[in-house]
Amino acid sequence: MIGRIGLVAWHVFKESVRDRVLxxxxxxxxxxxxxxxxxxxxxxxxxxxxxKDLGLATIELAGVLMTVFIGVGLVSREIERxxxxxxLAKPLPRWEFIVGKYVGLVLTxxxxxxxxxxxLYLMLAYMSWGALEVERRAWAAPAxxxxxxxxxxxxxxELALLTAVALFFSTFSSSALLSVALTVGLFIAGLLSHDLQxxxxxxxxxxxxxxxxxxxGWSLPAFSAFSDVKNLIVQGQPVAxxxxxxxxxxxxxxxxxxxxAAVGIFSRREFK
Amino acid sequence: MSAGKTALATLAATVVLxxxxxxxxxxxDRGYYIPEPTExxxxxxxxxxxxxxxxxxxAMAADIYWIRSIQNYGRDxxxxxxxxxxxxxxxxxxxxxxxxxxxxxxxxxxxxLAVEEPQGPGRPDLAIKLLLKGIEKNPRWQYPYDIGxxxxxxxxxxxxxxxxxxxxAAMPGAPEWIRPLAAITMASGGDRQSARRxxxxxxxxxxxxxxxxxxxxxLKLDAVDTIDRLNAVLAEFNQKNGRYPTDLDELVRARVLxxxxxxxxxxxxxxxxxxxxxxxxxxxxxxxxxxxxxxR
Amino acid sequence: xxxxARVDRLTKDFRVGFWRPRPHRALDALSFEIPAGxxxxxxxxxGAGKSTTLKLLLDLLRPTSGRAELLGKPSGDVQARQRxxxxxxxxxxxxxxxxEELLTYFAGLFGYRGEDRRRRAAAALDQxxxxxxxxxxxxRQYSKGMVQRVGIAQAIVNDPELVILDEPMSGLDxxxxxxxxxxxxxxxxxxxxVLFSSxxxxxxxxxxxxxxxxxxxxxxAQGTLAELTRGGAGGxxxxxxxxxxxxxxxxxxxxxxxxxxxxxxxxIEVAGAARPEPLxxxxxxxxxTLVSVAPLRxxxxxxxxxxxxxxxxxxxxxxxxxxxxxxxxxxxS
Numbered sequence: 001m002i003g004r005i006g007l008v009a010w011h012v013f014k015e016s017v018r019d020r021v022l023x024x025x026x027x028x029x030x031x032x033x034x035x036x037x038x039x040x041x042x043x044x045x046x047x048x049x050x051x052k053d054l055g056l057a058t059i060e061l062a063g064v065l066m067t068v069f070i071g072v073g074l075v076s077r078e079i080e081r082x083x084x085x086x087x088l089a090k091p092l093p094r095w096e097f098i099v100g101k102y103v104g105l106v107l108t109x110x111x112x113x114x115x116x117x118x119x120l121y122l123m124l125a126y127m128s129w130g131a132l133e134v135e136r137r138a139w140a141a142p143a144x145x146x147x148x149x150x151x152x153x154x155x156x157x158e159l160a161l162l163t164a165v166a167l168f169f170s171t172f173s174s175s176a177l178l179s180v181a182l183t184v185g186l187f188i189a190g191l192l193s194h195d196l197q198x199x200x201x202x203x204x205x206x207x208x209x210x211x212x213x214x215x216x217g218w219s220l221p222a223f224s225a226f227s228d229v230k231n232l233i234v235q236g237q238p239v240a241x242x243x244x245x246x247x248x249x250x251x252x253x254x255x256x257x258x259x260x261a262a263v264g265i266f267s268r269r270e271f272k
Numbered sequence: 273m274s275a276g277k278t279a280l281a282t283l284a285a286t287v288v289l290x291x292x293x294x295x296x297x298x299x300x301d302r303g304y305y306i307p308e309p310t311e312x313x314x315x316x317x318x319x320x321x322x323x324x325x326x327x328x329x330x331a332m333a334a335d336i337y338w339i340r341s342i343q344n345y346g347r348d349x350x351x352x353x354x355x356x357x358x359x360x361x362x363x364x365x366x367x368x369x370x371x372x373x374x375x376x377x378x379x380x381x382x383x384x385l386a387v388e389e390p391q392g393p394g395r396p397d398l399a400i401k402l403l404l405k406g407i408e409k410n411p412r413w414q415y416p417y418d419i420g421x422x423x424x425x426x427x428x429x430x431x432x433x434x435x436x437x438x439x440x441a442a443m444p445g446a447p448e449w450i451r452p453l454a455a456i457t458m459a460s461g462g463d464r465q466s467a468r469r470x471x472x473x474x475x476x477x478x479x480x481x482x483x484x485x486x487x488x489x490x491l492k493l494d495a496v497d498t499i500d501r502l503n504a505v506l507a508e509f510n511q512k513n514g515r516y517p518t519d520l521d522e523l524v525r526a527r528v529l530x531x532x533x534x535x536x537x538x539x540x541x542x543x544x545x546x547x548x549x550x551x552x553x554x555x556x557x558x559x560x561x562x563x564x565x566x567x568r
Numbered sequence: 569x570x571x572x573a574r575v576d577r578l579t580k581d582f583r584v585g586f587w588r589p590r591p592h593r594a595l596d597a598l599s600f601e602i603p604a605g606x607x608x609x610x611x612x613x614x615g616a617g618k619s620t621t622l623k624l625l626l627d628l629l630r631p632t633s634g635r636a637e638l639l640g641k642p643s644g645d646v647q648a649r650q651r652x653x654x655x656x657x658x659x660x661x662x663x664x665x666x667x668e669e670l671l672t673y674f675a676g677l678f679g680y681r682g683e684d685r686r687r688r689a690a691a692a693l694d695q696x697x698x699x700x701x702x703x704x705x706x707x708r709q710y711s712k713g714m715v716q717r718v719g720i721a722q723a724i725v726n727d728p729e730l731v732i733l734d735e736p737m738s739g740l741d742x743x744x745x746x747x748x749x750x751x752x753x754x755x756x757x758x759x760x761x762v763l764f765s766s767x768x769x770x771x772x773x774x775x776x777x778x779x780x781x782x783x784x785x786x787x788x789a790q791g792t793l794a795e796l797t798r799g800g801a802g803g804x805x806x807x808x809x810x811x812x813x814x815x816x817x818x819x820x821x822x823x824x825x826x827x828x829x830x831x832x833x834x835x836i837e838v839a840g841a842a843r844p845e846p847l848x849x850x851x852x853x854x855x856x857t858l859v860s861v862a863p864l865r866x867x868x869x870x871x872x873x874x875x876x877x878x879x880x881x882x883x884x885x886x887x888x889x890x891x892x893x894x895x896x897x898x899x900x901s
Binding site for chain 3: 003004007011014015018081082083085086087088089091092270271272
């Protein structure tokens, strides 16, 4: 079982890696270099913070793009191109196929994120090396602050959740465009889920309506929940380990839910 | 497992897992408080920067910041951290900079700023500051009226209040009842009837927190009314019996009162037999009673 | 001998149309059994339901009613596929992978590991004649014939008992078709059972020990080739050259058919019980040279056409008694 899932995952990774990773890294590096040039124009002392902010934002954005565009095609492309027939005629249970696809894409995304994080740290190390001692003391947190990894871990968890969502839409939607639209739509809805959860506090509606909207807000994948501490980390403030752990747990549970739904849909699917 | 059974099992699993995930998230949000980062507003402290950043979406951004102001108030109201309500004024300031004509942001924002502890920040000075900004950007009778109300109810500076009511009455569109209000306040300071009048105006507000505040404040006035009546009863008792009662139950036993008096929230009043003063029970939720307010 | 595949009253309806979907019956109470060993051909025109049947056997489609069984287990059983090989119609695999990588990947899915896995993958590629250099090129650079060969390789890499090929000859040039035919024979000789579908009836004649002929979702003929083509009109075909046209014209009134192949060259068919020998003597006397004499057999095509018309009669009769018009066949094969 593990062996087969691993095979499918490794295959997904190989296919994706041959396509996109290099472009992702190269693009990110270019972006950072451009940003650092811009930064020279802004006030000193803020530049490290801005590079960290920008760096984390770029990692997140690049990750989201990668996830959506590779993720929505994970299953639907195989069905479209009919390469799935030969695969499903093997002794490979359908659920292992789905899980394998998920693991493979998450692996790809994580490798990308790791590469981009390394590039970010290099940049920060370079900035630190080039700065004066007096400037360095003014920074709220050290340039190569290892606590940035906490923010990266949260981004990785967010992307793992988004991958599960993209995979879910890939299993039943026949059009890649539709899958992209649905995935992006649910991502945006998830970003707003916090406001929906507290709907009743803001808007004057009957209690039943407020409860209903709040229920929707709690059921949506809460993509907004992963960046609340980003600013704290960048400013060098402490972040509770329990908070981070619970956020990661949330991502794990919800991702499992999405994968379960994908397995359910895929197991009933017929292929004309 | 057949395809049909697999589908059913996974559906059940999905529902359960989504519920579990939501539970984890709720527990996290309840258990940990992440302060809303002030730094997020950093780039937007200056109004001109804010306007540049949002370009033509100022009004929409103002709406979003207004919503955040309300959320911030709602959340900080139930929190017990030392720095609660710190962000309320900056948020309201930003909202009104993005949209200088945002009427309710000035008016309701000011009330929320003035609400006394523990339900609010208790900063009538900031409330007035916000309203002064409103007068500067967009002079309307409501803003000086509101400043008058803040002085009337929160700082108890009736002279100032009367002055601002005058100003409001002089502006176009002001309702006729403000001029007599100004006169009465100028002549005899604060009184409950006028206060009730102004609080009833707030009762019809569209914003839930404002209504709640006004309701609570009206209960306060009811409480002081009741206390006044009780004081009269006590005085009568003293006249008849040459002393004050040892406790309020004695008044009930003596058939002077039909039952133990309770405040509008149902808490019995506290009576000090030595000073024969009546006040709210320490466990009452009404909050501080207005002083220096004449009965009428 | 146990059956390697069996369908029992297998019915499949598809919903066709977007606004008011109507059910379209692609398979109608199909029942047949495929014994172990030998080559079984599932034949019929496009749209008859051949691919649908194969997909139902493989759990790529689910029956509306009835059952499908593969290697003694229900079609949904995943483990049974350990002993199965499948080549889809017009296969596409993964463009970025090389043939070697693909075969190794698939071999791994069967549970082979390490050196054993590599060996099997290489052996399968050997069997289909894909040499060393080609194996290491990515699949997107392959011609159609090469892709087909890779497809067959992945169908046999696990040493299967049953090999299912969906339209294996489609789109191939004559050389490719011959290679596939030879491969099927080789698989049979190795003791495996081969089930393939085709709309070209002549493919089956040389290969199959048993056939099933589908038309419009129904099995219109089934059995061994011998059984199906037995009987028939009998007779013989005589091919002569150097026959004077006048003689040919005169003959045309006496025999079943005279066909002019070229100048002086004619094909003469005598019907039924008549022996060709007297005719040959007569032709020789007229100065013609004998080219060939062969008995006329019923071809599979004949079997098919007659079965088809019988089925149509049955269907029309049934339609008339139901009061509706005849249904036009649509949908995939």
